Amino acid sequence: MTDRERLSWTTLNAYVDGELEPDQTAQVAAALTHDREAAAQVATLTKLRATVKAASPMPAAPPFLLPRARPRTGRWLPGAAAACFALLVGAASLGIGHRTEQGSSLSAAIAAHQLWLAQSSPGTVPRLGVELAGADAGALPDLTLASLRLVHLSLDPAGRGGGGMLAGYVGPNGCRVGLWIAPVEAALPPQPAVQDRDGLAIRAWRGERASYALLGRGIDPARLDGIAALVARITRDEPGVPREQVAALAEARSLGPACLG
Amino acid sequence: MRLIVERALRQNWERLFSYALRLSGNRDGAADLLQSCATKALAGSPPEDAERIRAWLFAILRNVWIDEHRRGAVSAAAAEETLEDGRWRHDDRLIAAITVRQALERLEPLHREIVELVDLAGFCYGEAADILGVPVGTVMSRLSRARLLLLNAIEGGTVRPFAARQRKRSGD
Numbered sequence: 001m002t003d004r005e006r007l008s009w010t011t012l013n014a015y016v017d018g019e020l021e022p023d024q025t026a027q028v029a030a031a032l033t034h035d036r037e038a039a040a041q042v043a044t045l046t047k048l049r050a051t052v053k054a055a056s057p058m059p060a061a062p063p064f065l066l067p068r069a070r071p072r073t074g075r076w077l078p079g080a081a082a083a084c085f086a087l088l089v090g091a092a093s094l095g096i097g098h099r100t101e102q103g104s105s106l107s108a109a110i111a112a113h114q115l116w117l118a119q120s121s122p123g124t125v126p127r128l129g130v131e132l133a134g135a136d137a138g139a140l141p142d143l144t145l146a147s148l149r150l151v152h153l154s155l156d157p158a159g160r161g162g163g164g165m166l167a168g169y170v171g172p173n174g175c176r177v178g179l180w181i182a183p184v185e186a187a188l189p190p191q192p193a194v195q196d197r198d199g200l201a202i203r204a205w206r207g208e209r210a211s212y213a214l215l216g217r218g219i220d221p222a223r224l225d226g227i228a229a230l231v232a233r234i235t236r237d238e239p240g241v242p243r244e245q246v247a248a249l250a251e252a253r254s255l256g257p258a259c260l261g
Numbered sequence: 262m263r264l265i266v267e268r269a270l271r272q273n274w275e276r277l278f279s280y281a282l283r284l285s286g287n288r289d290g291a292a293d294l295l296q297s298c299a300t301k302a303l304a305g306s307p308p309e310d311a312e313r314i315r316a317w318l319f320a321i322l323r324n325v326w327i328d329e330h331r332r333g334a335v336s337a338a339a340a341e342e343t344l345e346d347g348r349w350r351h352d353d354r355l356i357a358a359i360t361v362r363q364a365l366e367r368l369e370p371l372h373r374e375i376v377e378l379v380d381l382a383g384f385c386y387g388e389a390a391d392i393l394g395v396p397v398g399t400v401m402s403r404l405s406r407a408r409l410l411l412l413n414a415i416e417g418g419t420v421r422p423f424a425a426r427q428r429k430r431s432g433d
Binding site: 009010012013014017019040041043044045047048049051052053054055056058059061062064065066067144145147172173 | 278295299351404
């Protein structure tokens with residue numbers, strides 16, 4: 001390597017920042033002793049760094065104030081969610097809505113989700129006048145681990161085979177994810193499986209007491225997979241959530257692009 | 262876990278706000294960014310290595326900003342030009358607080374950001390690379406280019422690679 005390469009502008013910047021390996025630092029230091037031009041650049045960079053710090057006082061930040069936990073709007077709300085859930089589970093346990101075809105249920109789920117998406121902003125117009133602002137509500141899964149907050153609930157009791165319920169969650173950037181809960185469908189797999197259609201990313205599966213479909217528009221598939229795994233775990237009443245699952249959710253949230261819904 | 266994140270937020274509150282201000286360009290936007298960052302951080306899972314929590318917070322803040330502004334990688338890539346690696350002369354007497362402050366304001370956001378992270382927030386190249394989601398080599402070239410542009414702005418556009426200047430003179 002020539003001195004010219006050794007003393008490139010980029011290398012001199014790294015030298016001034018103390019980012020070179022020890023042997024490279026020594027080589028640069030030695031080369032600087034007989035290159036006045038490069039030595040002058042180091043002096044300039046050193047002065048520039050110091051002056052940038054001095055010229056950029058820390059701006060006055062707003063007071064340290066952490067986001068507050070969202071207040072519950074009423075004690076009846078968790079009860080309403082629990083009642084809806086119980087209605088569905090009750091119908092399923094009585095065999096009213098045990099189905100073998102998944103198409104009709106997913107169609108109902110998609111219709112409910114698209115109706116919610118059509119609303120101007122997440123959770124502004126409830127389908128059946130049931131609106132939630134709490135982070136947990138009765139039997140519905142708490143998805144705060146996935147940065148999702150429950151804001152919407154719509155019930156479709158008139159649907160074929162017992163209908164279903166859509167729980168709407170919203171992320172910190174307004175991303176909307178719907179969880180459709182309906183009577184058990186034998187045709188669905190026991191683990192979340194890809195059922196994308198109608199422009200929606202969908203993961204559907206069946207549990208012991210109900211079947212589930214998680215829906216999102218434009219959401220990162222890895223993030224939806226992570227959320228589906230979390231919901232499946234919660235609805236199976238499995239204790240705790242493994243650290244690697246939490247880490248995967250955080251990684252999908254931070255690396256993936258924001259969703260469109 | 263929440264206590265660890267809360268403590269890290271409190272310790273870095275002002276510097277995070279400074280970075281948010283650099284990204285958003287106004288105080289209201291910066292305050293909103295900071296709150297969104299705190300919300301995400303408190304709901305997230307911090308790295309086990311305590312030394313990485315600070316960079317993790319900055320990365321969250323930056324991701325929130327990208328999510329909100331849909332800033333594509335294309336614009337960032339377009340601004341990554343190859344640095345002309347010539348020699349140049351610079352009058353160090355021009356480097357003063359007021360000229361540097363004015364020059365910083367004239368830098369493109371991409372270059373202001375790397376100066377903010379390395380020179381002001383004090384992150385090493387590796388940490389800055391993690392925050393920006395780019396290789397360390399990109400941090401090196403982006404920072405060295407930012408500083409050259411800064412010097413250029415301080416001198417009112419007269420900083421040129423020395424060799425190029427000599428060529429120009431010989432052509433006169």
